Amino acid sequence: MGELEALDLLLGLALVALAWRLLAAPDLFEGIVLFVTFGLLLSFAWVRLGAPDVALAEAAIGAGLTGALLLDARGAMPGASVEGPARLRWPVAVLAAATGGVLVAAVLTLPAAPAGLEGAVAARLEESGVAHPVTAVLLNFRGYDTLLELGVLWLAWLAVAAAGPRPDPRPELRPDLRAEAPTGPVLAALVSQLVPLLILVGAYLLWAGAHAPGGAFQAGAILAGGGVLLRLSGVPLPEAARAAPVVGLGFALFLGVGLAQAAAGRRFLELLPAQAHDLLVLVEVAATVSIAAVLAALFAGRRSVS
Amino acid sequence: MTLATWYALVGALLAALGLHGAVVRRHLLRKVLALNLAASGVFLLLVAPGARGPTTDPVPQAMVITGIVVAVSASALAIWLARRLHAETGRAALPDAEDDRA
């Protein structure tokens, strides 16, 4: 990768300072806003490290959606943003400092020569059905991880949206659960401009993922961002976005593709090179739809269900 | 110092800061914030050493994308639980000990 530049030193120091500041911020709102800033700066760090795919995922999911979820929750938990006295402050500080020290020492002992798998990935990239190495690892070489991860995402939706409690006491009476939106002309205009753009960007990322940075997760997150905007502006999400068939689609399809290979006498998830491209495109489209639906539904949370 | 070492060091510090915050902070949303910071630190530690060569190792990049999705899933669940807890008890923090309640 590139040389270490002054920019990197500044970026790294800013990340650590922001992290410190946002944890210590007396106001939770300030903390969350700083967290979103942190995520955006971190995306630059990913680009500097030659990992634009991670940068996209970080900006869309890490900073964007997690920040939106936190801000939304803060609004729904009024009067509770007072922080009590920190507990076990010093013993934990000593432990954390020791952990940090050990980690720093371990990093400094790493040999200068890389020990990774870039060579192995490059050697078999052609058999994977996609031309972009990160997408090849994500969907094929380590597709099994991604399959289980789609399961995690589906399960989070299940727990939040479906695995409801015996209904919350009269949700319609609770202001925090009402799907009420701060609609105004500016927001409405913004949404009507932004949502089509987000859909275009999402579609582009999905398409680009096969040969350039991008892919299902980033595209799904962008589409989910459109869903979040729609919700914020008071447009109800279509029922289908919350229905089980849509949110489970990516997980189900990938699992089905994997088992079909095993049923045909190959290993689980072993795709024939000739079919790999088409099957992976199918899986990616399904995954994008699921990811967008799950992430948007996670944001909408229980409000949309009640 | 190289680019790889520098960002790995930043990752180590972020991980330690985040883990500390996750334990000492009491407000549940702050705990979620801290855990996400710690996760970012761990992710840097995964990818940065792969930037020692001429190109960046794609395998840890894919692992981190998986990790980011896992983290947002877990965070969403934690935030939802925090909201329910707040709705039911009016508190945004866990009580100190609830071991021996009858």
Add this chain to the structure above:
Amino acid sequence: MPEPVVVAVTAPLALALAASLLGGRRGRWPGLLAAAAVVAAVALLTRDVVAHGPVRHQVGGWGAPLGIDLFVDGLALLFLWLSAGVGAAATVYATAYFHDDEAAGAFWPAWLTLWGGLQAVFVTADLFNAYVGLELLGLAAVALVALGGGRAIGAATRYLLVSMLGSLLYLLGVALLYAAHGTLDLSRLAAAAGEDGLERAALAAMLAGLLFKTAIVPLHAWLPPAHADAPGPASAVLSALVVKATLYLALRLWTALPGLATAGWLVGALGAAAVLWGGLHALRAPRLKLLVAYSTVGQLGYVLLAFPLLPSSAAVAGAAYQALAHGVAKAALFLAASTVLRAAGGDRLDDLRGLGHRLPVTAVAFGLAGASIVGLPPSGGFVAKWLLLTAAVRAGAWWVVLVIALGGLLAAAYVLRVVGRSLAPAHAGAPPLKAPRRLEWTALALALASVALGLVAAWPLALLEGLAP
């Protein structure tokens, strides 16, 4: 047909999706199908391993280190059988446990996903894949606890935060190991790894994370409320199976990578503290399910007592057999306790008087499984503790012997608290109790199995002896 190792993982996951589509109490049909598929797959897998030795399956056909390998040997089989047996029993129990569609509709997909995640952890040879499996299993477990509603929400929140923290510590270690060796496959790492500082730091972080998620004293406070407040079948699988996944990985790491061998006494000391602490709290617990949950804290400690004695084969066998025997007995105890809670509307220990007459099958199940927890012969718990004692005596670790003896006394005392009250005459006018027969008999079946594990111990131990690396 897909290979058995693939079916063992994917059948519960695919059927979880089916249960979610069907919704409500209809999820029990995919549930029962998953139970049949898992038991059959593990049986076939056992046949393969006995005939040809450990099974390795290259997912995607790539092969480690580029791809992810699955690996099943005797140790993995022991845990797979634990998961298959207890999981099947909990599934049958759950078909009669949930009254209403909403709770059942939330339970079935979450439980089946949890089961798939558990199997995924037991069969993986890849450290990052194990992380994803642990997350799948962990989020599903939290979802199950949250089903309890009310008080369980706080317990679920605490559980999730601890679980996230533990996972990050584990991943920290994975990152360091990958940076140093460029592989995530455990057997390749075992061949490449040395005992330098980086290795030790990585192992320490991973082990701390895993033990955190296993609720080892002093990181145990999250477990008792989470396990006690969850719905019945969920309590059983959480206490019997979920904490075993992290324990299994810890055991695997410890035996494969030598970096921390000298720190075994530290893990053993934590185990000793857990045995005593868990036992003492179980003695004081006011509610039956809380007592059973504290017993888990103590019983997990026994497994850690084996760490300073590793890699002796008696210690490996003792640790694995304790995990197995505790799992089966603890599932029986939780199912029995949940039947009491449901039939009587409460589980305060003082209200258990006369249980022996009012719910005899459940009382017998509790007594038999309790005997295995105490370690009375001829139960599975007895064999496990005997193996641990043998390993300790051979190594001259007398403090381990002392802790095992004290732990046994404590366990006897808290089991007698329950059994003594069940045998006492009921309060005058106490209403007779009724429970669906399926609830009572599944608990009894598991309790009988926990005793039988002592009688047929030779077979699982041979699996372990002959095949352990």
